[in-house]
Amino acid sequence: EEFVAAAFGVVGIDWRDHVDFDPSLRRPSEIVHSLGDARRARERLGWGPTVGFEEIVERMIRGEREGAAT
Helix, strand or coil: CHHHHHHHHHCCCCHHHCCCCCHHHCCCCCCCCCCCCCHHHHHHHCCCCCCCHHHHHHHHHHHHHHHHHC
16 A cells, blocks of 8 residues: 555555455455565665665656656
């Protein structure tokens, strides 16, 4: 839901007006919440993310829109 909301938000559309959800189609093994932890990479490699979630989604949408224009 977070990804869909962010993607639709990039183009200024409320996703709830365009997306239907049927709970009967939800898989029993569906992951309800998933969270990555980059702490070990930061501690061992000195690595940290430089792009946030919203910017990643915006880049994906922009890339798709630019690709569709060609």
